[in-house]
Amino acid sequence: MALPVSGEAMGKRDILYMTDICKTFPGVKALDHVRFGLREGEIHSLLGENGAGKSTLIKVLTGVEQKDFGTIMMDGKEISPQSPIDAQNSGISTVYQEVNLCPDLSVAENVFIGREPKKGRHIDWKKVNERTREILKDFDLDINVEERLDNYPVAIQQMIAIARAVDVNAKVLILDEPTSSLSAQEVKKLFDIMRMLRDRGLGIVFVTHFLDQVYEVSDRITVLRNGTFVGTYDADKLPMLELVGKMIGKDYDSLEAIPKLTNTGKEYKELLRIEDGTTGEISGINVSIGEGEVTGFSGLLGSGRSELARLIFGADKKTKGKTFIKGKEKDIRNPLDAIKNDIAFCPEDRKKEGIVGDLTIRENITIALQSKRGLLHKISRKEADEITEKLIKDLAIKTPSADQKIKNLSGGNQQKVLLARWLATDPDLLILDEPTRGIDIGAKAEIQKIVVDLASKGMSCIFISSELEEMERCCSKMFVLNDKKIVGQLSGDEISQSAIMKQIAGEE
Amino acid sequence: MITKTKSLKVENISMIIACALFVLMFVAGSAMYDHFGSVSTFLNLFNDNAYLIVVAVGITFVLLTGGIDISVSSVVAFTCVFSAFLLQRGWPAFIVIPVVLLVGLLNGFLIGYCVQVFHIQPFIITLASQFLLRGMCAVVSTVSIPIENDFYKAAALSKLSFKVGRANAKFYLYVFLALIVVFIAYYVLKYTRFGRTVYAIGSNELSAGYMGLDVKRVKIGVYMISGFCAALGGVIFSFYTLAGYSLQNMGMELDAISSAVIGGTLLTGGVGNVWGSVIGVLIQGVIQTIVTYQNLNAWWTRVTIAALLCLFIVLQRIISIRADRQKGKG
Numbered sequence: 001m002a003l004p005v006s007g008e009a010m011g012k013r014d015i016l017y018m019t020d021i022c023k024t025f026p027g028v029k030a031l032d033h034v035r036f037g038l039r040e041g042e043i044h045s046l047l048g049e050n051g052a053g054k055s056t057l058i059k060v061l062t063g064v065e066q067k068d069f070g071t072i073m074m075d076g077k078e079i080s081p082q083s084p085i086d087a088q089n090s091g092i093s094t095v096y097q098e099v100n101l102c103p104d105l106s107v108a109e110n111v112f113i114g115r116e117p118k119k120g121r122h123i124d125w126k127k128v129n130e131r132t133r134e135i136l137k138d139f140d141l142d143i144n145v146e147e148r149l150d151n152y153p154v155a156i157q158q159m160i161a162i163a164r165a166v167d168v169n170a171k172v173l174i175l176d177e178p179t180s181s182l183s184a185q186e187v188k189k190l191f192d193i194m195r196m197l198r199d200r201g202l203g204i205v206f207v208t209h210f211l212d213q214v215y216e217v218s219d220r221i222t223v224l225r226n227g228t229f230v231g232t233y234d235a236d237k238l239p240m241l242e243l244v245g246k247m248i249g250k251d252y253d254s255l256e257a258i259p260k261l262t263n264t265g266k267e268y269k270e271l272l273r274i275e276d277g278t279t280g281e282i283s284g285i286n287v288s289i290g291e292g293e294v295t296g297f298s299g300l301l302g303s304g305r306s307e308l309a310r311l312i313f314g315a316d317k318k319t320k321g322k323t324f325i326k327g328k329e330k331d332i333r334n335p336l337d338a339i340k341n342d343i344a345f346c347p348e349d350r351k352k353e354g355i356v357g358d359l360t361i362r363e364n365i366t367i368a369l370q371s372k373r374g375l376l377h378k379i380s381r382k383e384a385d386e387i388t389e390k391l392i393k394d395l396a397i398k399t400p401s402a403d404q405k406i407k408n409l410s411g412g413n414q415q416k417v418l419l420a421r422w423l424a425t426d427p428d429l430l431i432l433d434e435p436t437r438g439i440d441i442g443a444k445a446e447i448q449k450i451v452v453d454l455a456s457k458g459m460s461c462i463f464i465s466s467e468l469e470e471m472e473r474c475c476s477k478m479f480v481l482n483d484k485k486i487v488g489q490l491s492g493d494e495i496s497q498s499a500i501m502k503q504i505a506g507e508e
Numbered sequence: 509m510i511t512k513t514k515s516l517k518v519e520n521i522s523m524i525i526a527c528a529l530f531v532l533m534f535v536a537g538s539a540m541y542d543h544f545g546s547v548s549t550f551l552n553l554f555n556d557n558a559y560l561i562v563v564a565v566g567i568t569f570v571l572l573t574g575g576i577d578i579s580v581s582s583v584v585a586f587t588c589v590f591s592a593f594l595l596q597r598g599w600p601a602f603i604v605i606p607v608v609l610l611v612g613l614l615n616g617f618l619i620g621y622c623v624q625v626f627h628i629q630p631f632i633i634t635l636a637s638q639f640l641l642r643g644m645c646a647v648v649s650t651v652s653i654p655i656e657n658d659f660y661k662a663a664a665l666s667k668l669s670f671k672v673g674r675a676n677a678k679f680y681l682y683v684f685l686a687l688i689v690v691f692i693a694y695y696v697l698k699y700t701r702f703g704r705t706v707y708a709i710g711s712n713e714l715s716a717g718y719m720g721l722d723v724k725r726v727k728i729g730v731y732m733i734s735g736f737c738a739a740l741g742g743v744i745f746s747f748y749t750l751a752g753y754s755l756q757n758m759g760m761e762l763d764a765i766s767s768a769v770i771g772g773t774l775l776t777g778g779v780g781n782v783w784g785s786v787i788g789v790l791i792q793g794v795i796q797t798i799v800t801y802q803n804l805n806a807w808w809t810r811v812t813i814a815a816l817l818c819l820f821i822v823l824q825r826i827i828s829i830r831a832d833r834q835k836g837k838g
Binding site: 084085088094096100101102103104105109113114115116121122123164 | 704
């Protein structure tokens with residue numbers, strides 16, 4: 001069961017201790033008597049599904065939001081941060097998911113702006129650069145500190161953000177989803193740095209969606225659910241299955257309960273076929289998509305799986321090749337052609353390419369249907385209401401009403417609205433690029449279930465995901481890509497994580 | 509891992525091109541017309557455009573934060589009219605000048621306050637200010653008021669004259685005032701926390717806040733600087749014309765903005781510097797001089813500047829798109 005939050009007994013001092021934290025937003029109790037303790041020199045993962053309250057807890061701790069009730073003790077003194085700067089002055093630094101630095105300024109300036117060393121009255125640029133070089137040496141970064149920040153990849157920018165955060169005399173470092181845009185190798189490097197900082201005595205709060213990463217670096221884990229405190233555990237004494245159970249509040253079995261389409265062994269009629277499809281990005285593509293089938297495009301990031309989806313949807317210009325739909329050759333040159341042929345595409349980056357944050361759920365859902373029908377055939381309010389209500393119910397979108405602005409929903413629910421948008425157009429083929437990225441386990445399972453259900457009702461789906469496990473669960477056919485080419489095809493019972501990995505690695 | 513790459517910044521490339529363009533146009537003008545290629549012509553670019561340099565420097569601060577200020581032309585006009593009006597009533601120059609500078613500062617403060625505290629779009633609030641001050645000019649006087657104050661006359665006429673070869677060249681003292689403003693602005697932007705915060709806000713305002721920078725104060729500050737520089741530009745302009753007229757300098761805010769853009773300042777903020785804006789002003793001056801020599805309608809100046817502006821904006825985009833591509837490959 002839950003260990004006592006306080007760590008005095010372990011010999012390490014509690015540096016931060018939050019008790020009885022409550023926070024209410026209009027209509028929602030975001031935090032309900034939550035506690036959280038952080039020791040010196042530990043990496044402490046804060047976990048929970050979307051809406052569990054971990055973002056709110058972090059916001060309270062960093063002064064972005066103010067608590068309604070409760071106490072925060074930092075280094076033996078009660079604090080009540082009113083702003084991020086306030087928190088920073090108390091020794092709490094945060095590196096957010098989106099790197100919060102200035103892209104146009106130099107690396108060195110990003111580390112020192114606001115606290116520059118001065119010579120007389122003016123900024124001593126030489127010293128700024130020298131001291132930045134010294135600091136970055138600790139991080140094993142040998143880069144030109146006078147270069148603009150945005151000339152470096154996100155992973156390096158993040159290291160620089162951490163360097164800044166630590167250098168402002170932080171005792172507590174909060175890393176909010178730091179790994180979501182990093183490659184495996186970059187994640188490893190980040191973890192090395194986190195361990196190095198821990199060994200120096202820093203307390204690190206690690207917020208993430210990736211459970212295997214939690215086990216790689218964490219000393220302890222705190223789980224929140226629905227705004228309440230579930231428990232704090234030693235990482236090595238809590239198996240992952242149990243952790244997932246605590247996060248979603250039900251057994252892991254409910255995840256497994258999704259029927260595997262692969263077992264049906266059914267023959268599918270062909271819906272769409274690409275012959276020798278070639279764009280600027282990928283070449284020599286031959287794929288066939290069955291009616292009512294879930295087809296997976298698998299491969300590493302950058303393998304060409306998204307480019308293949310874009311080829312089918314006409315988003316990338318085709319230089320060679322033919323598209324056949326239901327046996328007839330079709331000329332799909334742009335996304336509008338694809339939409340007219342009942343193909344729908346849910347892109348990867350939902351914030352950038354998908355949702356329109358300031359519009360309501362109803363408007364977000366009907367926007368694609370309206371463009372398919374043409375501007376002259378306005379969808380009546382009554383029809384829009386009917387469509388929206390039905391889809392909100394079918395997909396179990398959690399919202400007080402269809403008039404809610406979509407930006408106020410959680411990530412998982414936003415994704416469902418996007419799904420609903422394309423379902424409203426009643427497509428024959430639905431392409432989903434990373435539909436479950438960045439959303440919590442419960443919502444992931446729901447979306448997987450929705451996809452499988454849709455297919456069983458006759459809609460074809462193309463499913464693209466980095467998580468082989470969910471690909472294995474959902475797909476009945478799979479194309480494996482590597483280096484912008486299709487390197488293999490699996491179907492039915494052949495589909496397994498090890499088989500996919502072998503094909504990517506080019507074995508057999 | 510990338511190590512020690514040295515790539516040209518967008519602002520540097522724009523500035524190099526702007527400098528090259530200036531030299532090219534000056535040389536071309538000299539080849540085409542007698543008397544053009546002289547020190548005198550070069551110095552006249554400063555004599556005739558000193559006020560615009562000051563205004564452009566002020567507006568550069570606002571542009572660097574990603575904002576915009578289209579009230580400056582009206583501030584210039586109001587400064588001239590109001591100064592002429594007060595001087596006509598017998599107010600001494602040493603009171604009139606601080607008063608009009610204060611008006612510019614106050615106007616800038618009100619704009620900055622509305623932008624920062626009420627989150628009003630800078631375009632709209634400075635448009636309102638533009639209308640207000642232009643209207644106030646007419647309230648003060650609809651006819652041109654001559655300035656006959658001794659100090660103003662002295663300021664208008666004090667100059668350094670010297671002979672270069674056979675020609676006479678002159679350099680008015682108020683140009684020094686403009687150059688001092690440029691140097692101070694350069695120093696502030698490069699060596700003070702206020703200046704660096706200006707860039708940080710233009711680059712990413714949210715981040716600037718998270719990094720503990722005083723976004724609120726600096727954002728109000730840049731509009732005050734712009735208002736102050738516009739008023740100072742107005743004072744220099746009244747030295748230059750020795751009159752105040754309510755309809756003068758219509759559309760001049762766009763000259764200031766286009767100078768900054770031609771000099772490499774991005775309207776999205778975060779990139780640019782005051783030297784670029786100075787060169788932008790000089791380029792416009794050269795175009796104007798060529799148009800005069802060619803005996804063309806003055807509107808040709810605008811046509812040429814429009815073409816240049818398009819060229820520069822497209823160029824900036826191409827450079828930054830190419831930079832992005834290279835980063836993608838790296």
